[in-house]
Amino acid sequence: MAVAGFGWLLGELAEVNALRQFAFVVLMILAVPAIAGLDVARRLAFPLAFLLFAVPFGEFLLPQLMEWTATFTILALKASGVPVYREDCSSSFPPAAGRSSRPAVACDT
Numbered sequence: 001m002a003v004a005g006f007g008w009l010l011g012e013l014a015e016v017n018a019l020r021q022f023a024f025v026v027l028m029i030l031a032v033p034a035i036a037g038l039d040v041a042r043r044l045a046f047p048l049a050f051l052l053f054a055v056p057f058g059e060f061l062l063p064q065l066m067e068w069t070a071t072f073t074i075l076a077l078k079a080s081g082v083p084v085y086r087e088d089c090s091s092s093f094p095p096a097a098g099r100s101s102r103p104a105v106a107c108d109t
Helices: 001-013 017-036 038-042 045-055 059-079
Strands: 085-087 090-092
Touching: 001 017, 017 038, 017 045, 038 045, 059 090
Parallel strands: none
Antiparallel strands: 085 090
């Protein structure tokens, strides 16, 4: 618990949100066995571990995830027979009879 507290303090002093938030969540997780006992903590092990996914991190992954999403969307549209054109991360559809086409932006680059 002291290590998690020190991690939180380091995150606070260095103004690193990810470290501060991870350390705080670990402190909350470690507080359960300290307050309620090991038996309760064992029963709540999965929900407590799942709390780590509540910490927002990974903004560096967003461009790659958006690229994968755009690729999957184009492949799915083509597989279902919908004509679609892709330029970088945006897609457009050919005009239908009497309608104009509007591009759908899949990701920002």
